[in-house]
Amino acid sequence: MGTINGYASSKVEDFRWWRRIMNKFVMMDALLVGHSVIDTEHAGIIGIINDMVDAVQDRDLELCEAKWLQLQEAINQHFMNEEVIMADLYYVEKQHIQAHRKIVTDLDAIGKKCITIEDWGHCMENALHRIVDNILNHDLGFSKHLTGIKYKDY
Ligand SMILES: [Fe+2]
Numbered sequence: 463m464g465t466i467n468g469y470a471s472s473k474v475e476d477f478r479w480w481r482r483i484m485n486k487f488v489m490m491d492a493l494l495v496g497h498s499v500i501d502t503e504h505a506g507i508i509g510i511i512n513d514m515v516d517a518v519q520d521r522d523l524e525l526c527e528a529k530w531l532q533l534q535e536a537i538n539q540h541f542m543n544e545e546v547i548m549a550d551l552y553y554v555e556k557q558h559i560q561a562h563r564k565i566v567t568d569l570d571a572i573g574k575k576c577i578t579i580e581d582w583g584h585c586m587e588n589a590l591h592r593i594v595d596n597i598l599n600h601d602l603g604f605s606k607h608l609t610g611i612k613y614k615d616y
């Protein structure tokens with residue numbers, strides 16, 4: 463029984479873990495918000511996460527770290543842009559902004575603890591889940607708002 467980022471792992475669990483990270487993430491229509499900048503940035507973030515899937519599979523620690531920094535930059539930039547876009551269209555949800563701050567702080571903390579390739583794999587998954595969770599629980603609320611104000615830019 464080994465430990466990866468504090469998670470106990472048996473050989474069977476390790477196998478499941480590798481299978482999961484071998485699957486790249488595909489941006490589904492259900493995650494589209496309907497704002498071209500936001501959707502493009504989400505796709506860009508998912509793209510960096512998929513690059514990290516490759517880096518983890520290749521067991522390239524240097525590339526994992528470089529991609530993680532790129533991912534953090536893209537996420538920070540996206541949250542800033544998204545908050546401005548939403549405020550400009552009179553949609554401000556405090557909890558959403560708080561959720562953004564928590565993601566930034568948490569990802570920064572977990573990234574600093576990464577040593578092994580398995581650590582990076584878990585970081586990558588963690589980032590993916592948090593981003594998708596943010597889209598599902600918050601960004602899609604903005605999507606309804608856009609429909610309500612008949613906003614259409616693509
Ligand atoms: Fe977003």
Ligand SMILES: [Fe+2]
Pocket residue numbers: 544558562596597600601
């Ligand atoms: Fe968001």
